[in-house]
Amino acid sequence: MSTAIHWWLQRLTGALLLLLLAGHFWVEHFLTQELRRGELSYQAIAGRITHPAWQAIDIAFLIVALYHGLAGVRNIVLDYSRVGPRALRLLTWALAAVGAMWAWWGIEAFRGL
Amino acid sequence: MAGESQTYEIRVQRGGGAVSYSVVLAPRMTVLDALFIVQRTIDSTLAFRCACRVGMCGTCAVRINGRPGLACRTRPSELGRPAMDVAPLAHLPVIRDLVVSMEPFFAQWKRARPRFRPKQPEAAATAAIPPDSEFGLLAAGKRDCITCGVCFAACGVRTTSGEYLGPAAVNRALLRIADPRESGGPERLAVLNEERGGVWRCHTTFDCTEMCPKGIDLTDSIARLKRGLAARGRL
Amino acid sequence: MIPLQRWTGIALLIYLLLHIRTIHTLSEGPQAFDRALAVFRHPLFKLGEVALLATVIAHAANGLTLTLFDLGYGHRARRRIRMVAAVAGGALFLAGGVPLFLGGVMGR
Numbered sequence A: 001m002s003t004a005i006h007w008w009l010q011r012l013t014g015a016l017l018l019l020l021l022a023g024h025f026w027v028e029h030f031l032t033q034e035l036r037r038g039e040l041s042y043q044a045i046a047g048r049i050t051h052p053a054w055q056a057i058d059i060a061f062l063i064v065a066l067y068h069g070l071a072g073v074r075n076i077v078l079d080y081s082r083v084g085p086r087a088l089r090l091l092t093w094a095l096a097a098v099g100a101m102w103a104w105w106g107i108e109a110f111r112g113l
Numbered sequence B: 001m002a003g004e005s006q007t008y009e010i011r012v013q014r015g016g017g018a019v020s021y022s023v024v025l026a027p028r029m030t031v032l033d034a035l036f037i038v039q040r041t042i043d044s045t046l047a048f049r050c051a052c053r054v055g056m057c058g059t060c061a062v063r064i065n066g067r068p069g070l071a072c073r074t075r076p077s078e079l080g081r082p083a084m085d086v087a088p089l090a091h092l093p094v095i096r097d098l099v100v101s102m103e104p105f106f107a108q109w110k111r112a113r114p115r116f117r118p119k120q121p122e123a124a125a126t127a128a129i130p131p132d133s134e135f136g137l138l139a140a141g142k143r144d145c146i147t148c149g150v151c152f153a154a155c156g157v158r159t160t161s162g163e164y165l166g167p168a169a170v171n172r173a174l175l176r177i178a179d180p181r182e183s184g185g186p187e188r189l190a191v192l193n194e195e196r197g198g199v200w201r202c203h204t205t206f207d208c209t210e211m212c213p214k215g216i217d218l219t220d221s222i223a224r225l226k227r228g229l230a231a232r233g234r235l
Numbered sequence C: 001m002i003p004l005q006r007w008t009g010i011a012l013l014i015y016l017l018l019h020i021r022t023i024h025t026l027s028e029g030p031q032a033f034d035r036a037l038a039v040f041r042h043p044l045f046k047l048g049e050v051a052l053l054a055t056v057i058a059h060a061a062n063g064l065t066l067t068l069f070d071l072g073y074g075h076r077a078r079r080r081i082r083m084v085a086a087v088a089g090g091a092l093f094l095a096g097g098v099p100l101f102l103g104g105v106m107g108r
Helices: A003-029 A042-049 A052-079 A085-108 B031-042 B103-111 B134-142 B150-154 B167-177 B185-192 B207-211 B218-231 C002-028 C030-039 C043-070 C078-105
Strands: B006-014 B017-025 B061-064 B067-070 B083-087 B094-096
Touching: A003 A052, A003 B218, A003 C043, A003 C078, A042 A052, A042 C030, A052 A085, A052 C002, A085 C002, B006 B031, B017 B031, B031 B083, B061 B150, B067 B150, B067 B207, B103 B150, B103 B167, B134 B167, B150 B167, B150 B207, B167 B185, B167 B218, B185 B218, B207 B218, B218 C043, C002 C030, C002 C043, C043 C078
Parallel strands: B006 B083
Antiparallel strands: B006 B017, B061 B067, B061 B083
């Protein structure tokens, strides 16, 4: 993959995350009185998370966040030239595997709701 | 500026530790003057580099109070303190005292293909660039690089990456790429586009721009190339 | 500047990975989820939430200003822009963090 796209995607996902996170924070902490008191429970969020539209947003959020974070780690490693090209390639695959695994766990959370 | 001479403590990083010297300086004297006073009257073994003494050659770059800069262009009277720390430039191997090897800096400089390659090498007439043309205006702000190495020493990425080109090399590459009389763009762009050492390592912290003794907006040069590379369909 | 983005980024990634594992308990049913959440009712975790907010805001504010500069804007006014980002970030932190602190840690 070309190097320029990593730069683009990191900034694009960053900007997206800003909106998604702001929304997420609002919804989870301020939407209802219950949540404002910090009383998070299944019951408090059941109405929302069974809704397919909210699920779609959450899954999109999940993927965008995982990409940004894991790509960020890769960027950090690129800053350290002591890590050779082979090790870097290995790391990239490892990060992709972590991303896939965690994305799966996140998506699975909605199964059966 | 007051005309009174003042005594300064100059702590020079030599080998493993700092050595303190006391020098009397007139207000307009520079760090380079102070180093000469030390070498001529106190300790002749002090090693440092200089040439033009007027900020044109870039030879006397050192670290003053932790910040890289030209010794001949820094006045202790303007530093606001009676003591100062002088150390060799960061990110470069120390040869002795304040003398560093510029080898890593110039190795990156050469990687960016700094030499001018004319599109028409056989042309007899000189192609003039009007100062108010697009390239003329851009070049005015980018061509003053004296390869002093200050930006290289200031760069936070160079602290951990031995592969990053560094601001000076990238800036010179931009100057060449943007020049309408020049060929050699593609090879430079390939080097600039490298993931491990190209423009993508820059984290836009402006450390280089802050320290450049010639006032070049180096971050701008690097950012222009990032945008240029990103837009040329190399996605 | 570089270490700030780096450290907040790593911290946020670690949090994200743990967070997703917690949310994953939803697939084991409402009781499992509530049991997982019960752990986080402790005031220490609530304080952690406030720290998380600070970390996110620091990373986002810095990232936004860097993106702005990369796009070519505000190079000359960079000190002012950084100041605005810091102040805006601080204000957002107070706006979100104070209620979080009062609601979660103080239980009001």
